Amino acid sequence: MKARFLIPLGGFVLLVILLGIGLTMDPRDVPSVLIDKPAPGFTLPDLHNLEQTVSSDAMQGQVWLLNVWGTWCPECWREHSFLMYLKQREGVPIVGLDWRDDAADARQMLAQEGDPFLFVGFDPDSKAVMDWGVYGAPETFLIDKKGIIRWKHKGGLNPEVWSNELKPLMQQLENEA
């Protein structure tokens, strides 16, 4: 058996190992560390005016969503119209965190697709994102009135997640003191 004919098999074995490790790494384990812990908070340049800053402190005493996104992430584009829906029809307060992005591109996207966010923190160097333990984009956190992270969703928000999980939880949190 000539060794070179084993190269494809070798490559494939590597791929299977990769997929296998990917499989054992259940991403759902990771956020449990942060759930029910105080949100790390952030102070970042304002996407719409990089000279100024925005801070999560502004949301104190409210039940709100933090949505991590970027124009480079296809799922974020797909999720976007649903965020618009949440803002317009359900009145959900959403704060954006624009991650590893180009500010001009991001502003262009919001101008084009509508802006569902109260304000957007601009985080090109993953400063805040590291504290929040963000796994990928899009990712959404639910923070309660006391500033505790109560829920986290990885991947795009959709009507199913909204009606089954998020909406009931938000109503419950709104009723808390």
Next chain:
Amino acid sequence: MIPELGQFALVLALVLALVQATLPVIGAHKGIAPWIALARPVAQAQLLFVVVAYLCLTYAFLDNDFSVRYVASNSNTELPVLYQISGVWGAHEGSLLFWALTLSIWTGAVTLFSRSVPAAMLARVVGVMGMVSVGFLLFMLFTSNPFERLPNPPLDGRDLNPLLQDPGLAIHPPLLYMGYVGFSVAFAFAIAAMLGGRLDAAWARWSRPWTSIAWVFLTLGIVVGSWWAYYELGWGGWWFWDPVENASFLPWLVGTALMHSLAATEKRGAFKAWTVLLAIFAFSLSLLGTFLVRSGVLTSVHAFATDPERGVFILIFLALTVGGSLLLYSWRAAQIRSTVSFDLVSRETGLLLNNVLLVVATGAVLLGTLYPLITETLNLGKISVGPPYFNAVFVPLMIPLVLAMGVGAMARWKQDSAANLVRKLRTPLGIALVLGLLTPLLMPYYHLGAALTLFLGFWVTLTTLWWFHDRAGHGSLSSAIRTTPRGGWGMVTGHLGIAVFVIGAGLTSIYSSEKDVRLDPGQSYELGGHEFKFLGVVSAEGPNYSAERGTVEAYKGGDLVATLHPEKRVYRVQTMPMTEAGIDAGLFRDLFVALGEPLGQSGAWSLRLYHKPFVRWIWFGGLFMALGGLIAATDRRYFQAARRTVKAGPEAVAGAA
């Protein structure tokens, strides 16, 4: 009752698939004629039961049987009938059933149309396809049963994902699946040839028409998908390098390489081991693609964890199928002695170049697609690569490929002289250069990228047409055209398709213009030489959605050229907002309007306007390519060979057994 019948049919199909995967293969190995003869009837019976199961699920959709979990999650009493039928393959479980159905159909087709293939070989081919069937049916029955009942059936279903409620997307998956699964035929022939220990040109001849037809389906599937993304997603783009798209593009790239490599193997006996490897890759990537998409591994970025049980099954299945074939390959390919030699300047070199470029492109796209998974696994954090990576890597690889295409088709088999090639190619090269440099002058402004695009387009067109001239030699052109076999016509059509596609893709990306505007009713905006006049928005009701419907008139030089109706829909059950763009299609330009948001009380809206020159050419190019594949697949040669060997049938069977 009907769902249980479907379930029972699936179990029976599994049992038959088990028989199909074992007895004929063992029979072929040990020379047991009755076991070999089992291949045909068992495969056909398996097909019958999968069809029954499929019809049962369709019936459950049409019957609004919401006690079936899958129907309850993907249908609704208000869902139009067309989408009840297409809803069967709209989500995970049903699409698996559809996959299994397609596989059975291809297997059935092989048993019907491969009469020229020796019985032992056919038994192995059918057996290999049976093994794949077993995997799919087990996966379905154990982790993703489409017939699962709900203890408390809901009164109404949750409706089909609104994105899928569109005629384009209704036919997109079947086309794609026919393509994906079609590569299983070439795969099965390659494996069967290796099992039989006879890796000669014969298996290549048998698998060529199957590969071409599978490729035609895949091409059409991708074209429809791209077209759908264009008008349905409302961003005016036609390709996003999204993992879902890449999953269909990867097997297409390797399949294209395989088609060309099969030609070299059949005609010249060259690249024997390589062609087998491509056949394995094409199908492996189809499997990987289906699973990556359907298990939501990459779309949601968050891997197999959506359902670990399914993930494990998928991985084991992939490991067995692909790992097993590659192990067999590493053993058998080492025994092949390639006795064929060819010169540096020859058509073989051209095809080799084609293969290398396509495979490198596949590798680059695969790397980009799996990159988030790789960095995640290696703990490097989450990095997603987007269109910039793919464009930066893919486009430079395609330019030499397109250049080589003109040379390759013109070169002779085995050996050719460089001087000879240069002499033949200098005229088309000269004309293409001149036309390429001049035609951008007709465009709104001169752009070097457009000149390159048009040069490549003309180059491919001219060299392809020159091929007839070259064929004629000293004879007449008309007789050369008359005597050209379908294989030649297929090549010509397919390559012209590439030229059309290149022009479309290049010019659209250079000359498109778009603008976000706020318009009051009656107001207008000028873009790309057209005046867009916004007339206002009214409410409209669809069968299962309510919509806001805008009217925009487009004028050119004062004349009304189109009335566009962009819509925003909210589907009632899933309350999901959807954008339906208003498009006026034309050969040289599309006008495209998407409705944004209402602004204030005056009836003003934000609108997105696009002027997209030559965008249709992208899909026309794809259709041409598919047509080329179809013509090539129906070359008389394959059928003549079939008829000849049918006559010699009895001996061939006796010899093999």
